[in-house]
Amino acid sequence: MLHCDRRRHHRQDSRHTGIQAVVADAEAARRQLLDAGVDASEVEVRPWGNFVYFGDPDGNRWPLQAIESRPNG
Template sequence: MDWKIELIPVPVTDVDRAKAFYEKVGFNADHDHRVHEGLRFVQLTPPGSACSIVIGDGITDKTPGTQEIQVVVADAEAARRQLLDADVDASEVEVQPWGNFVYFGDPDGNRWSLQAIASRPNG
């Protein structure tokens, strides 16, 4: 049986600011729906991903700026250029034995690491 992660909540203080940031990075805004007063559901999907994030009002009790997410990309240098072209502060590429990494944060300080690896084990 497959287990697929499909949605990760990301705590934010300003939903519209966060939505604009993630769209600027290249995420697709799949849904933006106010279910009722106190519950707004905004689903955003990174390019090429089967897993989305959700931001909004009434989504999570986590403190904004505490989420950490790692994403696999094909090319760390290209990912960094894409972030810089979108005026997002991104780290230099960090080379490790298990991949090349680029780091950035959203306006609330939630942290993202982008990992480019040469190959993944089949499993």
């Protein structure tokens, strides 16, 4: 599932794409990124889900979100 956020994200250190992908398991996604040679953040645990971030060659920051359950299935 992809989520598109139309708000502008302004950060000094990176650009946020405004798009995030939902994954089943943030830790597993992080391991897969690291195994592929991609620099990935530690998993951030938040009340609304667990997040891992990685960057692309253009300097965009991509979030992956794992959520325990969704209210609509």
